[in-house]
Amino acid sequence: MKKRHDIEGELRKHILFSALTPDQLTLIARHSRILHLAEGEILFQQEQPAERFFRLCSGQIKLSRLSMGGTEHVIEVVQPGQPFAEAVLFMKKRVFPVNAEALMPCEVLAVDSAIFLQILYDSRETCFRLMADMSYRLHIFVNEIDNLTLQNATFRLVHHLLQQIVDCKSRTADIELVTSKQILASRLSIKPETFSRILKTLSQRGLLTVNGRTIHIQDVQGLRCFGS
Amino acid sequence: MKKRHDIEGELRKHILFSALTPDQLTLIARHSRILHLAEGEILFQQEQPAERFFRLCSGQIKLSRLSMGGTEHVIEVVQPGQPFAEAVLFMKKRVFPVNAEALMPCEVLAVDSAIFLQILYDSRETCFRLMADMSYRLHIFVNEIDNLTLQNATFRLVHHLLQQIVDCKSRTADIELVTSKQILASRLSIKPETFSRILKTLSQRGLLTVNGRTIHIQDVQGLRCFGS
């Protein structure tokens, strides 16, 4: 476990805490800890009681759901700097709605929910940040549902690739996948085999080339028109 | 347009306003109005600037998304008493993420966003209620994504039916669909034809009987075991 001032430093980086007074920060720091997870370690599981929420300092965390049928679906891959499980704070049934597993060694800041709620009550600014955060997440989910329902697998993959591109103007682009293809496939609700095949046909059409986890898009426009 | 005290009455029914003082209520009422929509009328469209949010007093409103391919997907059918489009309040880009269309004649309470934000700033209680509301919605969405990804069409339909049942213990149950089968199908991301066929096979197996919009479930347990 890290020293107190380290924790405060991590807290300060957390957008949800950026409006707090030094006193409030110290209080929260006393009830927070930095956890170190090994690759494959489970941070929490679906339906477990949720007394904390988190911010990822380093590494990658996979959030997934297990269906009644037993299949797993990756909802999100948390990247460093992102908060997660904070929406649970206000649920009636205070349990985690997803599983969280470290995809690699991780450092995670864990904050006590009860303490935070107490402080939240005294900080309007923080309330507003949290509301903005949740509102953003809602928006993300609506888009997510779009992708999963309106389109076929090819389109979902193409859409995801296009979202990764920062420079929209250039005719070509390079994308480095942040996770394995299997996990990305699950996020897009595609089987690994199908995922592979789609990339193949796209490269056969000269739209992109694949080299391990880096994908070079040769014709952004062409890819954009490739809707179904 | 209704009289002021009618509006205040409607506001009081809105969960998000239940923590407000009479003064605050009056202020909001001055900046709210009751809208009357005809069947098929569009309340707002995707990407339109959102300066208000709503609560449905009577009728039904369909919230849907239009994909790039042109297909429509129903995200939700708003029922009387439900607030909607309130999550937009905190978005950076203040535009509606969905289309809203009246499925029948509707009465809608429309509240000015700017005024509400101002009041929110003065009412912690309201902040907390709003956060709880958004958190609830997030939870719903996670479940929604489950349904759309983890299962096949039959399972999605069965799952939806089971959710409608209140009395979990009884062996049989009656369900009255609140919308047309077409719209329900779209919500579950199933084509109308497939929807029809699934109901047929389920009734052939003696699990339920269909009579217009009322569905009589004869074997709740059996239906529950019918995963995929």
Add this chain to the structure above:
DNA sequence: CTTGATGCTTGATGTATATCAAGAACGATG
């Protein structure tokens, strides 16, 4: 009682994707 509109059902056919199974590439480890 017609007529037409609308929502629902049914059948025939096609296609996207899942599944099963095996092999290839790659990185880690001794």
Add this chain to the structure above:
DNA sequence: CATCGTTCTTGATATACATCAAGCATCAAG
């Protein structure tokens, strides 16, 4: 370098679902 495990690819086959097209039911309007 050899070996093992993992991730990815590829092929053959199966199937769920979409699509197209037509028929039926219900209900309101003439």
